[in-house]
Amino acid sequence: MAWVYLFLAGLFEIVWAVSLKNIDGLSKPLPIIVTIVGMAISFTFLSLALKNLPIGTAYAIWTGIGAVGVAIYGIIMLGESANLIRIICLLLIVSGIIGLKLSTK
Numbered sequence: 001m002a003w004v005y006l007f008l009a010g011l012f013e014i015v016w017a018v019s020l021k022n023i024d025g026l027s028k029p030l031p032i033i034v035t036i037v038g039m040a041i042s043f044t045f046l047s048l049a050l051k052n053l054p055i056g057t058a059y060a061i062w063t064g065i066g067a068v069g070v071a072i073y074g075i076i077m078l079g080e081s082a083n084l085i086r087i088i089c090l091l092l093i094v095s096g097i098i099g100l101k102l103s104t105k
Contacts, residue, residue: 002052003101009045010065012038017070057100064097 016038022031042062049058068090074080 002049005045006049006053006058006061007065009042009049010062010069012042012045013062013066014069014073016042017066018073054104057104061097061100064093068093068097 016035019031019034019038022028023035024031026032046058046062049062071080071086071090075082075086
């Protein structure tokens with residue numbers, strides 16, 4: 001179950017990071033609320049995962065899921081660059097996530 005919690009924590013990290021972009025200097029209440037709630041849920045799931053997973057592994061995977069997810073969001077929704085080097089680097093992060101998962105018992 002720890003891996004499910006960690007995956008959910010990563011997904012909610014994407015939610016709060018994306019909504020953070022829309023806060024606009026703390027002038028928009030809804031994105032502020034989404035950011036705070038997303039953070040709380042993400043941290044809650046991360047703390048549940050940490051009961052059974054090594055902190056270094058869990059933290060690296062959590063941030064990796066968030067980083068890749070936000071980058072993909074930026075490419076698809078915001079028209080950010082999808083050049084070959086960027087895609088390769090994102091795949092390297094995914095490879096690292098998979099490697100960490102496979103190396104943890």
